[in-house]
Amino acid sequence: MKTRKIWALTLVLALLIGAMGGVTGSFSAKAEEITFPLAEPITLTAWRVAATSDPKLGITTYNDIEAVQAWEKATNVHIEWQIPPSGQEQENFNLMIASGDYPDLIFDVAQYYVGGLDKAISDGVIVPLNDYMDNRLSDYNALISRNETVYKDCKTDEGNFPAVYFINTPDQGPWYGMAIRQDWLDELGLAAPVTYDDWHTVLKAFKDKYGSKSPLWLNYHAGDVFSVFSAGYGVSVLGASGAGFINVDGTVKYSPIEDGYRDYITMLHEWYEEGLIDPDFYSNTTATYIPPDDLWATGNAGAWPDIYTLLDIRPYMGADENNKDMNVVPIAAPVRNEGDTLHLRQYNFTRGTNACAISTACKNPELAAAYLNLGSKQEYAWLAYYGVEGDTYNVVDGKPVYTDKILHNPDGLSASDAMTKFCFRSAGMYIWDRELQTAGPKALSAINDIWPSNADGNYMMPNITMTSDEANRYSVLMGDISTFVEENTTKFILGSRDLSEWDSYVQSVKSMGVEEAVSLQQAALDRFNGR
Amino acid sequence: MKIKASPSRIAFLIFNYCFLTLLGLAFIVPVWHVVMASFSDAAKLTSHTGIVWWPLGDMNLGGYRIVLSSPSIGTGYANTAFYVIVGTTISMVLTIMGAYALSRKTMKYRNVFMLFISFTMLFNGGMIPTYMVVKNVVHMYDTRWAVIVPTAISVFNLIILRTGFQQVPESLIESAKLDGAHEWTIMFRIIVPLSKATIAVIILYYAVGLWNSWFPAMIYLKGRDKYPLQLILREILLLNDTGVMTTSADAVKNVQLERNLVKYCTIIVSTVPIMCFYPFIQKYFTKGVMIGAVKG
């Protein structure tokens, strides 16, 4: 109670000072420069998803993070955070929007605002930033102007700059791809498989030699979240980025009714019969990115899609006695014929879905914009992503390098936990490559060489947006279609529906209106390309 | 007075004890599994299949250390205690009043009111309208009352209690009335004492409900200092969720060896206190409560 009163008082004082500042012309006049730290402290409110829900880090609000405190000192802007309970972010966000009681800054808005950010603007929730791009947000503007794709990604169909996005700086390689047990390949004297036929031979050998329950692990959509494994057939699976839709040189296609999908499913059906994929694959709906521990850690899986930073540490993540010496290496995605180039993989998205917007309730959007601009300046971005110089990082050869407080934390925290505890992510420059400092050699070869080696992401759908009418119609159509496709994909693979019925399956999907859904996606893609 | 047991009676009794013992085992084995798993070694637990009969590896409190190290767990327990005690009291007072009034046959329009109340069991305005009422009409947003008051009455419990009240012979009420007792007196001096067992059940229902409740807190509370235990524990449970990952760093964070272990420990931490409450309720289920009251 007492602290709340103090906050309220601070806020009132801050507003008063702000108003007085306006009179003397310190920052409300347009031409005036806003310099940080501000002469007088000010408080802004912000909604943002929790940094962590891990109790051992002892972080309940962003203000517990040392880098946030350092930011406050460097800016003289205090943020009062509204943090939704983990797991209930969407509900909490919806209620906040529905109640009409918005904080000054809304983080993660692009992820949670249903119907897209153009709608958030026309709904009167957030303000477009177009007017500030040349002045208050000049550094952000410079950041996104570095190439055309980034610029297009940060603009909406209607030409708005709705929020300050987290821009991947530098560009990011694929952090997700196939991995295989090299130690098994060595023991069996087998070469790394290239084509699907090679994979078949290898998986069969895994099965025979090690009795693996699931020589190849795929998730319950019979693939993986970036369609890496199905890329050889040129198709995306459900549950993957794009939800089955692919962008073939500007034309949208729905993979699950393509011939390639049939061939892919036919292959998996044979593999299922031979016991080469997890017999229970369809029933584990929680493991989507990577295999559950009871498969990979126990020698029940020999190959699976993986995340690059995990490759080096797999043996220490709980592998059992017999598999303590596992050597998991990245491997290029399989192809149908040697030399094929693939077009589906984890794509170099230029920005994350994270973004921070200024709400219509913000009393001083000029100041808020100037504040958000800071994340696009290197010194402030470093302060956020690397923490306080001399404490959590040092500059070596002009580059920030974490100290042992992060890399070998004295309290025994892992490097990624220590980053969460001491640093935070600011909007603007998203310095994702800080995590490369903790990555091992396999991780680096995966992201830089092996996974991009035979694949580009040209078929991936970009960050399109639909209008709310389109989105409503799309959801009505796709709700039924996805259920039908999911169900029949499983049945075809298990053999409870025969693949001779493929044509009637395609007919059913079409009769459910898939062409209309494709045209909705196409319209959104065309608008995106025309931005 | 001892009734001589017939052979079929003995056969039944033997069957009954055997059957109930088996049933009891069926209940206890999975619970045992949860308890033993919570003391296990994280790595061994992950690769184990089947029932955990005894802690795997060395007896281990690592999972509990993680759960209990949460900075808000202490306030969580305190808040939940407040919600359970104050909430159950408010709920019981309102429910008893409603059930009593609607059980009284002298009230001509009680069926209309019954309908009025039952209707709300089937139709509700949904989350957002309710939220707006709590926020803008009764101004309970971000107060502890928001967790308790909007869900104070469960129609289901009210109806059960009313059914219980109706069992009390009308003659008792009549005679009390002749003695000049007010409705209030009849309610608390006659009806409530005679329905102890049912009231004990309803108290249990409300208390357990409030103990497990997290949704109203999630919706109506902004200040984390008011969060109940369950909401805090839910967040800890989420460690194990893969959810939507936007970057690889998120993914690594989500891969936690201890996640299975933490799940089991959370269960123990969150249920043991409320389970201890049960024996206090149980003692009201003894036979003859009614008789004693009537005769006395």
Next chain:
Amino acid sequence: MKSFLLDIKKNPGIYLILLPVLIWFIIFAYLPMFGLVMAFENYTPKGGFFGSQFVGFKHFADFFGSVYFGRLIRNTLLISLLNLLFNFPATIILALLLNEVKNKVFKKTLQTVSYLPYFISLVIVCGLIATFTASDGPITELIVGLGGKRQNYLGQPEYFRTIYILSDMWQGLGFGSIIYLAALSGIDQELYEAASLDGAGHIQQLIHVTLPGISTTIITLLILRMGTLFAVGYEKIILLYSTNTYETADVISSYVYRKGLQEFNYSYSSAVGLFNSVINTTLLVASNKLSKKFTETSLF
């Protein structure tokens, strides 16, 4: 109206006691019902409840027009009815069996044990179910030992309902029987004595004393259950089902939940909720009427 005022005049005390309860219902139950208009519009936060675009019965038409409509209704009803058929009597039987136990320690232990599973959160229970019925799980081993097939039982459409209902029983049996235990404890012991003096055996006592003694509770609960026949919660379903079991497992609420994941569509889910409410009301009123006719017990 006049007779209503007369009724108040006749029972001022009762009305005074009822008043706070009525006020609570008006504020927290009736006031929010204006939100039901959402079902007939394309609700947007900006438009609010009265400014959003009105679309009439469009969302209902979308729902009824879904190719899955028939299957959803069938699955919802089947799971709900089977649940009622098995779990409703099971709680009564457990209470009656416990009532026959004379050994106090045994009785108390069993009661306590039977109600433990209720406190394990659904996520864990479903996790246990999946582990125990996997192709190498303990339950599967048991079935294989008895000559059954080795397979992932939870993943087979023909076993989904069985597993769903048995696990519900496991979790709710003890907690559900508590209410009957309370009702049993309220039966006048003199009735038993009188019956046994009349030479009634245990079976006859059960039929003539015990069951009538708890019949009001049973019927009240049964009517209440009828009113929730169309409401199968989505949480457990989505934790248990898989693409291979959709045909028997997918229910209205899980379908709406999946839709909601793609597009948080308040209006659509309101419409489905309203549809559910209407059906449930019909069922409740009908069963109440039937009960009134045959047993003289009724809610209103």
